Amino acid sequence: MFPSVRVKVRNLDPCQQYYVAMDVNPVDSKRYRYVYHSSQWMVAGNTDHSCISPRLYVHPDSPCAGETWMRQVISFDRVKLTNNEMDDKGHIILQSMHKYKPRVHIIQHNPHMDLSQIQSLPASGVHSFSFPETEFTTVTAYQNQQITKLKIDRNPFAKGFRDPGRNRGVLDGLLESYPWRGPLSLDFKPFALQLQGTDGFTSSL
C-alpha cells in the first residue's frame, strides 16, 4: 500500500502500554468504474456479496509505551493489500473497484489479556480514528495516469520508471493536486481529533 498511512499521536499516557493497529473499511456498498473522459469514478452497481470481517494490521512496534509512540511518526509502510479472499498471509483483503478508508486504532494494553496474537479489535479500550482524505479506490490495473505518475515519482522502488526529462512538467502539476505535507495527526483526547496534514492515497492492488 503506497503511499503508506503515517500518523502522529498526542496525549497518550506516557507510561501506559498501547497497541497501534490499522484496518481498512468499505465506504459504501457500491462498485465503481472509472470514466476516462470526465476523469471520475462513477457508481457502476452494488457489491455482489458482503465481505468477511475486515482484517487487522497490528503495527510491528506493538506493544509499546505511550511515550515511545508519541516520539515517532507511526508509519504503516508494511501493510499489504490483496483481492484474494482465500489469502493466508495475513494481508488485508479488499474487493477491487470499491472505495475504502483506512482506520487507525489505539488499543490500551490490558495485562490480563494476551494481545500478542490479536486478530480483531477488543471490545473496550480502543480509540479509532480515520481521515476523509485517505479514502481511495482499489484497482488491479491503474485507471488514472496521474496516480501512476505520483507513484513512480514518490516510491523509491519505482525509480526505474522515472523519466527525468520528459515528464517534469506533468509531475509538477501532480504535486499540486496531491499535497504531501507530512503525517496525519492523532490527538488521543476523545472528541479533540485534529488534522495536521494530508496524504494523497491510493491502493496498488
Added chain:
Amino acid sequence: MFPSVRVKVRNLDPCQQYYVAMDVNPVDSKRYRYVYHSSQWMVAGNTDHSCISPRLYVHPDSPCAGETWMRQVISFDRVKLTNNEMDDKGHIILQSMHKYKPRVHIIQHNPHMDLSQIQSLPASGVHSFSFPETEFTTVTAYQNQQITKLKIDRNPFAKGFRDPGRNRGVLDGLLESYPWRGPLSLDFKPFALQLQGTDGFTSSL
C-alpha cells in the same frame, strides 16, 4: 553473526508472557592468536582493558506467550557483532581475537515493568542458558580456512563464492567436523537443561 543461534524451548507456562534475549559473554580475559602450523588458537596475552557491560539483544518476537515461543524454533539470525566500542546501532560489542560464548535468556514478563525498551537483564524472573559448543573466537580477518569454507557453503549470502566443482571434497570433510544437527534445546525446568543438538559456531567480525 553466522551461523546464528537457534533454540527450542520447553516447559514454559503456555499462558505466561516472556521476553527472550541473547547476549555474548567473554570466556576468559585472554587475547588469542591463531597458529597455522598446528591449526590452533593459542593464548597471546591478557585483555588490555576490561569491557563495558555486555549488550542485550532482545528477540524481535518479544514479548510473546509461552505457547508461541515453544511452537517455533527461536532463531537469532539478526544479531550483529561489532568491534567498535562507540557503536550506536545497538550491535553487540566484542573485542577481536578473544573467546566468547552466547547466552540465551528467558525473561518472565512482569506487567508492572515496561520491558519494551530493556537494555539490561532484570534482577529477577530470568533464566539463562548457554551451550559450550557455541563458544567462538572473534576475528576481523579469517584465520582458519575451514571456517571460511563452512560459511561460504552454508550462508546463502555467500553463494557467489561457491565453487561447485573444485571444493566438493573439502566441504564433505568440513561437514563431518562441524555437525549441523538442528537447533539447541532449552528446557525451562531449572536444573533440567537438555541438549538436543549442536551448532558449529563462529563470529564474522
Added chain:
DNA sequence: CTTTTAACACCTAGGTGTAAAATT
C-alpha cells in the same frame, strides 16, 4: 609483522510498474 578498514563484486530478498496473456 599483524591486524583492521574500506571499496568491491556477487549474492538474497523483495517492492515497483509494464506488457502481454488469460479470464470473465
Added chain:
DNA sequence: AATTTTACACCTAGGTGTTAAAAG
C-alpha cells in the same frame, strides 16, 4: 470490452567473502 493474472526488467536494501590499502 473490461478486468485480472503472470512473467519480467529494474529498482532498493542489505548480507557475503575478497582484495588492496591503511593502521598499528
